Each structure stands twice: as structure tokens, then as C-alpha cells.
Amino acid sequence: MLARRSALASFKPIRSAAVSLGEMRNFTLTQVAVFSHDAEAAIAAVTGPLPASASLAQESNGRIIFRNAPLQFWLIGPEGDDIGPRLAGSCIVTPLSHSRTRIFVEGTAAREIMRKGMPLDFHEAVFTPGMFAVTGLHHTPVLVHCLAPDRFELYAMRTFAANIWEWLADAALEFTA
């Protein structure tokens, strides 16, 4: 097997009492798309229920599913997930596992760090676990997903990932110094 090297291979996780930053590796990101809402049923038949909302992720058969664009979904599964080949032919399938670097920010300071970069309401009662948004961070597109009251995962573009990591580390400095 060719060795994989992450965009953040040269960065170390950051941990403090208030916040932890690290990378989530070993996942499969499969983008699937259709041309009508009726066609979504073909996807759901394989994946299980799809999210109805464009802001709430759906956990289905061990995968996280985002409805991240009209008639389009991101399926986040374990490494080696064969959902793409299984769906081929019933929808447009585009493997994107290498295109995004998955960074988690966790801890009591996580929401404040999010507030520094994204114009979203990160109040505990507003951006609740399960919610996600496609937004911008440091001029680059990211998908931000809330998994727990104090945990977020960011899907950053791989080519910007090192820069996003450095930006997050700098934003977290008041909680990690």
C-alpha cells in the first residue's frame, strides 16, 4: 500500500485544560448527488435515512450524513467504507476522502474559538449537537459540525489545512499558552 501522508502530518495535537485540537484521520468522505428529490430514495435505500434538513446532520448506519448542497450529500464513514461503489449507478458518486482535513476542537473554550473565525451563532442553545454549517474560515470554505456541547469538527480543504490549523492554534493561544 502506498503510504498516506496527511496535510497535518508535521503538526502535533494541542491540549490544554480548556481546549484540545487534533486531526481525525482514517475516514471516508463520499459525495453523492442526484438530479431530483425523488432520486434521493435510491441513496437512502443503501445508506439509511437521509437528513431532511440542510443544517442538521443525520447519523445513519455508522455514518454521518450531511445535506451540504441542493440534491447533494456528504457521507462520512470509516476508512475503507465501500458506500461509494455500492451507490455507483444510482447517483453521482465522487470520492473526496483526500480533499478534506478533519480537525476537531474540543473543550470549554471550543465555542469561543469558533466565534473568532466564523460568522455563526455558536451559542449553546443555538448551535446544538448534530448541527452543521457550510461556511468560511480564514477566507476558505469549511464545514463545521457540532458533535457535543463542547466539541466541533471542521472539514477544511486539504490544501489550506495547514494554514487553518495554524490559524486555529493561534486563535486558541489564550487558552493554551
Place this chain on the structure above:
Amino acid sequence: MTSFRRLPTAGHVDLATPVNFTFDGKNYRGFAGDTLASALLANDVTLVGRSFKYHRPRGFMSAGVEEANGLFTLGTGARTEPNIPGTMVDLVEGLTARSQNAWPSVAFDVMAVNQLAAPLFQSGFYYKTFMGPTKGSWMFFEPFIRKAAGLGEATRDFDPDRYETRYDFCDVLVIGSGASGLAAALAAGKSGARVVLVEQDTALGGGLLSEPGLAGWRADRLAELKRLTNVKALTHTTAQGLYDDNQVVLVERRDHLKPAPEKGQSRQVLTMLQTKAIVFATGAIERPMVFSNNDRPGVMLASALRSYLNRFGVVPDQRAVIATNNDTAYATAFDLAAAGVTVFVADHRQTVSADLLAEAARLKVIVYADTGVADVGGRGRLHQVVLTGAHAATISCDVLGVSGGWSPAVHITSHNGIKPIYDERIAAFVPGGFAKTHFGAGAVMGTFGVKAAIGDGSAAGAKAAAVAGFTAEAAALPAPSVEDRAYAIQPVWMPPLTGKGKAFVDLQNDVTAKDIKNAHQEGYQSVEHLKRYTTLGMGTDQGKTSNINALAAMAGLRDVPLTQAGTTTFRPPYTGLALGAIAGRTIKKHFRPTRLSPLNDWHQANGATFIEAGLWMRAWYYDWAGKSPAEAYVREMEVVRRGVGISDVSTLGKIDVQGPDAAEFLNRVYVNGFAKLPIGKARYGVMLNDDGIVLDDGTTTRLSETQFYLTTTTAQAGEVMSWLEYLLQMHWPELKVHVTSLTDEWGGMAISGPKSREALELAFPGVDVSNTGLPYMGCKEIEFQGAPVRLLRLSFSGELAYEVHLPADYSIALWEHFMQTGAQLGIKPYGLEALASLRIEKGHVAGLELDHRNTLNDLGLGKMAAANKDFVGKQLLMREDVQSPDRWSLVGLELLEPAKSLRGGAILFAADDEIKGHGRGYITSVTWSTELKKTIALALYKGGLKHVGEEIVCAFPLKNELTRARIVSPHFIDPKGERLNA
């Protein structure tokens, strides 16, 4: 003579906690809870600065944000920050403050000699005097003038501190924490709304902090607020600006935490707050009076004296005069008297209400009705006040407190464009109206009584919560133990000036009553013109105390009502802020994002020097080839021309085009045909904007009947992606096509040179990459060690070459595999400089030629356009001008003077042209040709290739160079393509 002392009990100051600080190098002691201003006054330091233009001695005139005189330079070295009002600075241990605009000292200022020539320095003096005699006179004199006048001076060192920007949201924002603000926050907070209460002062309470009788009420309300977890109260935070859709910019100062912040701590934090509703409880600012020498240290706003007394325990030593035209100043007089100060009140009004007179009598305050101030005596310290009117007299005293009435702090209420309006009832401007989600409360609305302000605030807070979607009631708050009295004022805008001294309207900008008269005489009568001509209302205080007196003076001179004079336009920021707060952390390497190839780590570890290419950091050249780009790229080119090189092309835009209509879609996008492109084949394509101008080029490979792998130039990747999405969504929604950027998903490397096929054979044993197995413009998808790999036979260099694409994380492993298996062939990496130079030799256009101004014909690509189909841009491509044979079009150039250089951007002229103007074209790209052993270039030249063989002149005015060159074909090597087809 002006003198202050500290009382044994000191309001909100903790006398048990001393704080040491320095002012102009001298050590002083204040206490926790002091501001720099209160601590200096308590130390009897009354002369703290020199004025802007005349270098007149100045002391504090206020106790708040409106301070015009007491500006300081704080900190030392790189942390030096000028023009900070001492009234807004928390005293912290080790604080270092310096006076401004004075040398060698604030007490003895050499430039005070300006005062002797003061009659000359009226508004407009500098411009009128120094514009001549020659054209450059102003440029000559300006540095001297600026050195002689001004405020503090910023450091030239890089600011070592950290600033933060952030976003936040709330339902109700309450600006100001006085009685009305607290009431509003409570009313809104009790509804369950998320409330943000901002206070620019160092503590919550606004005017309540100076009201000892309301201390208990304030404490109770703060305790209530603290229990509401949905209310966030921020001190040291100024609402600096109001923008569209209820976005408010807040700036929080954290300077008070420590003079030198710890690692990661920010000095100031800028919050872009999105709120559903706003309560403006911004209060009001007391107005000074205009009379002779009204700027002397010791002349202060009456409310400031009260604040220093009740909040900080600082009082004039023995005697005070209070001059007023309204009732509010009596509170100061009575409090001072109760503190043991002998007080005189000069009331401009003929009649003073009986209850005030009775209280004055009880406290032995002497009241002179129908009496004003003509002049004051003393320079560095005031020592007497000359009264005029019914009780003309000279009274020796420590301070003169003045109250010309109150101006509601309307500034931020008008940032959205609603001008304030004049309210005769209170002789002041009030908000001119509100958006439906905005509410005003308290003094900003002209409600000057505390009880009324509380009612105002409760109602406004409830309404704000309601429009934010909450059920709210105006909270029935416990009544404070004071009674409101009607606000009684008789405006005194510009009394007859009987004294001989200067009578200042704008203390910070040294604008006098006489300056306003001059402006009027010279025709600068609009308030906006008055401001620009005299500088009135400019500076750090932005005319908070001067504006209305000036407007009234101008209205009087024009003989129009004040309502017609209007106000100047209030714009953000409300108070001064560090530029760092605006920049936040968007500095240095975080100034903009940086984009890295998946091969970046290999380049870093293997001697690459990098260069910025847009947002990308790309390997420019490698140290195996040389220590300078000039040396290295030539060796790297040699490797590609003679052997085999490997280069990172991951930055190319890569787009997945899928769907049953994908072929039809691309056939419409590209000028050449893609509908019948066979599976497994690539095709070079050019796409146009809808104006017929070339947008981009690249190769697109058909992977299946319904899937294409499209590549773009590095520079246009984002634009092409957006363009394709736009076309699908807006023009052809009926086409069943999805496009997805794969630029981050797939890495890419070019294997180039006559030995490149051998390199592939060594790297992928058993894969047929022969000329038949993988012909030119062919594609082969393979799996290699578990990774999907796309082999594309493409050439940018003009040599036999391949591009190898694979999922990004595998890129380094495969690159290293190529380096290992290709070692026997002498494979070497080559960087961007060589990559770009090789394509110039081949005559391939790239970003420098695809500059959104050229047509297909301009670039020699006209024959690609298919006549038998429609494509984007086709119609406008037929425009007469676009078809003109005289357009600047692509040519090659050969340098004819080897001792000289061709330079990118050089302007081209025919041999017998006059070297002037825009010429006949310009050079786009230049390189040394390793093949031809000469400098060559690509250029755009009027008439293009019909001039082949002609000698031209390349002018480079920046270096005053003229260089001869010959126009040739842009295909310098292998024009028949034999190498790449080998």
C-alpha cells in the same frame, strides 16, 4: 489656585489598594478604582498637556469619554500608544504616562512661544501662507508645521500586542449602563432574551457612579443582572459603530488587565455583534461654556467635578465656582459644599427656583443669578474667576465648574443615516427617529431625571425583547430614593466676549469663537464646511463637547434657527481605538491564507526554495540545481530537455464533471468539440467568457460515457469552477450535470523529458505505457499499491511527458517511488521557474497571456473554434473589433543584443517608431532558452505574426532601457510536435 485633594472616603476607589504609576517620569501613587485622571488630580497634578496649535497649558476638563484636553501617551517602546484620554484609563500598577505636544516639559514648553504669534494662527492660516511662493512650497513647509503642532506621536515599532476579532449574536443589545440601560437590560433579560449590555466606562452604572444616593439602587440592579445568566454585561466596551441589519461593532479594551499582556491575551477585542434589537441608553454629555480663557487648567465641566468627588473622592482644595445655565449643576455645587468646599454659583438665568435657593442657603452656597463668567485668571492653574452680569465680581477659587446644558449622545443612533433633530425643550439634538428594532431610553432621548430614565429603560427593554420575539413586560423596578426635577435650561451659546483671552469652542483643536466668525466671513457657513475649514469637531474627541456650541454660534452668525444649521455627520468609530483592533490577528502569516500542495512536505525536506503563486506556495527551484533561481532553472530545464524531470502540478485546477449530459455541457463550454471525445482520451480545450474573451485553457479527459476529468490552469481554477456552476444553475438548469472541485482531492506530478516513458515503465512495471498503449493525449486508469492512479499523456514542456494524478495523501509516497525507481535515469525535480520557462520555449500560453483581454485569434488559437456548433462567447467573438487584424496578438521574440535583457512588461515599438506612449504591444514572458542559447520571449504585438522577421525595440522605462529584438514564431522548439508524439 487650582488644587485638589483626596477625601478619606473615596467613593468607588479602594484606598486600601495603592497603585504606583509614573507621569512624565515622576512616580505617583493612586488606588485601585482610580482612573489616570482621578489619580493625577488626587496627586494635585492639574497641568497635564499642551494644546494642539497654541501650546496652551491644559488640564482635565471632564471625567469621561468626552475629554478633549487630558490626552496622554501611554506605555514605552513598542507599546507606546498616543492620544489616550486619561479619564478612560484604569490605573494599573506600573502604568507609564507622558504628556503630549510639549518640550522639554509640560510646565515649560518651548513651543508655547506660538502663543505670541497666536493672532496669525487663525483657521486657514497655514494653507493661505505656505501655499506659495513656488509650486512645491506646501510640501516643503508641511513637515515643519506638523512638527510644531499636533497631538501625540505613534511609535514606529511593530506593535507587539495581540488583538482579536470575533463574531457574536444576541437578541437585545443595550448600549450604556446608566439607570435607563440597567433597567432596559433587566426588562429584556427577564423575558429570556439573550441580552448584551455594553458600557464604555470602567464600571457599570454610568451617571449612577457619581450619585451616592443611588449606590444602593445600582448595587441591587447589578445583583439582579448577575442572576440572569442570559445577560452578558461588558465594561470597557464601546459600541463603536452601527451598521446595516443591526450589526454593531463593539471594541473591548483589556489594557487595564496588565500593561504587558500575557501570551495569547489580547489588548483589545473587536466583536461584530449581530443583534435583533437595540436599546440606545447612551446618556448625555455636558456642554462647556464659551468665555475668555475657558481652557485654563481648573476649568472643568460641573458634572466632572461631581464625578471626581463622589466616585473617586477627589475634591477641589477649598473654593469652587460653578457657572451654569441650568439646574443640574446645582447637584455639583451642593455635593461640593457638603464635602466642605466653599461654593459660589453663577447662574446665567435671572430666576433660580426657590427650592434650589433654599438648599443653597442651607449648605452656605452663594448663588448669583443673572451672572456669567467673563474671564478667568491664572495660566498653569486657575486662581480666580471674573464674573459679569448682575453680580460682577472677581472670586478667587480652585476650580470653575461649568454647565452649558446637556447634549444627548446621539452619535451611534445616527450611524445608519438618520440625522438628529433639534429639540427646543432641552436645547439639544435628540435622535431623529429609529428603525423599528431600535429604541432609545433615558438622557439620549432628553429624559434627564433618573426615575423617568428607569421607566424609559424598562419600557424600551421590554419593547426590544418583544421585537426580538420574546414576551416581555416593562419591569417594575424598586423606585430609587431621589425625586426627578424638571430640566430647566436657558441656552447660552455665545455670550458677549468681554475678556481679552481666547474663547475656545473646540478645546482639542484650538478652535476659538473668533475662528468661527472668520469661517463665516469667508463663506464657510455650512456646518460641514465649518468643520473642514477650522478642524472643529475633528480629533480624538470628535467634537463631543464642542459641536453644538459651534453649530449654535454659526446659526447665530447666519441668523438662522439652530434647527436649520443641522449637525455634521456622525460616523464610526465613536471613540478612538487601536488600529490593531480592526486588523485583529489578520497580520503577518495570517494576513491571508496560504495554500500548500500535497507534495509540500517533500519539497520542504528536499531543498526547494518557494515562491508565492496566488495563494499557493510553490517549489520555485531546488538546491540540487543551483543556489539562485537564475542558475537553478537552467539546469532543471536541461534535465527535462535531455533526460527526465519530475515536477509538482498539484496546483492545477481539477474538476469532476459527471452526469448524462456531461459531454453536451462541455461541448457548450469549450470552443472546440467535446461531444465525441472517446473514452480514455484527453483533449486540449479553450473556454471563453460570454464576451468572447479567453477565460482559460486546459485538458479534459473522458473517463466514461458520463464522467470527465477537467483540468484548468492554476490561476483560474476557482474562477472556472464558479463559471461552470453559474452556467449550470443560471443558463442550462435542464442539463443533468454535477461538477465538483477535485483540486484538493487529487495530487499531480509531471514526468517530463525524453526518458519519461522509461521512468513510467520503471515505476509501474507491467503497465503498457508505450506509444500505442498510452498515446499522446491518452489516459490510463490503474491501481498502484492500493491507490487509484490516472496516467495522462500530456505535455506542457513540449517534451515526451506524462502527468500522473492520484489521491492527494498518496502523492509523496508515489513521488518518492518515482525518485527511487528513476534514479538510474537521473531523474531530478524541477520547479516552477523551469516549468514556466519550458513552456515559453514551446510557445504554450499560460496565465500571463490568458489575462482576460485576449481572444482566440490573439493567442493563435483561432482555428480551434468549431464552426459547426455553438459555444459560450461565440456570438461576441464575431464583433468587428475582436476580429480586427490589428489586434495585439501572440508572437515570439529573440533578443538581438546579447549583452542586454528582455524584460516582462517591456513596451514594444517598431524600429522607426518614436519611443512614446503605449507602443504596439508588450512582452508577457521571458526566459533563457537552453535549446537556442539565447534570451527569448512571448509577446503580444499589433498585427502579430505578419511582422515575423521584423526588428523591433523593447522599451523598459523603469530602467531606461531600449533593447533590440526580432519577431519570430512563438514556437521556438519542435514546432511539428515530434518530441511529444515520440
